[in-house]
Amino acid sequence: MSLFSIFNVAGSGMAAQSTRLNTVASNLANADSVASTPEAAYRSRQPLFAAVQKQLGSQAVDNGQGVQVLGVTESQAAIPSRYEPGNPLANADGYVFSSNVNPVDELVNMISASRSYQNNVEVMNSTRQLMQKTLDLGK
Template sequence: MSFFRVFDTAASGMSAQSLRLNTTASNLANADSVASSPDEVYRAKSPVFEVMRDGFGRTGPATGVRATGVSESPLPGGTRYEPGNPLANEEGYVFTSNVNPVDELVNMISASRAYQNDVEVMNTAKQLMLKTLELGR
């Protein structure tokens, strides 16, 4: 594997963490949303990733990560009694999202730190390459 591949690997990780951050932000933005039925309520989303491998199928060295899609949480949402809400059903209940803001904040911190680590990998690789070039002087 080429030493320059480290940039591709770190960039794929940065892209994955960026998608994770965007998905988390969307979940947090919709955490308090309500709907008139359980089928219409917002459900927490999370990205699905897979390892990219170097030309040897499932046994080759990992060269990065890529998103394969976004999944919806199968957990049910909640209900809240709000008889004055225009979305309330006959009994006066609205259906709430299944987003847990605490879990989402933990996910956001984790994704942010992973992104920062990928940036550090790129900076360290760049510095090592520059030091290697200076050896020839």
């Protein structure tokens, strides 16, 4: 692996973790939202990642090695309901349906994503310093 491909790997990891942080922020923003039907309730979202590895002699992958965001999926966990007959969004039986976001899980995801992002930044900085020191040897 060349030093330049390290930048591609770390950069794709940073982009993936940025997507993860954005979905965590969206989930936390909608954690307390309610709806009148289970179908309309906000569902927790999670990004799907895939490792991309270019094989020798292969031109199938343009970005080389790294992480690719395949998309964002919605949780299929049950939607909790609460009895709130005074709520304007309550259905005919007096129930509202809240999101299935678990704020504790989302905070753990946020800490993990920010640490992964920070690690990728450190990899890029270490690689840049290594390249700079290699160039200084030629002086």
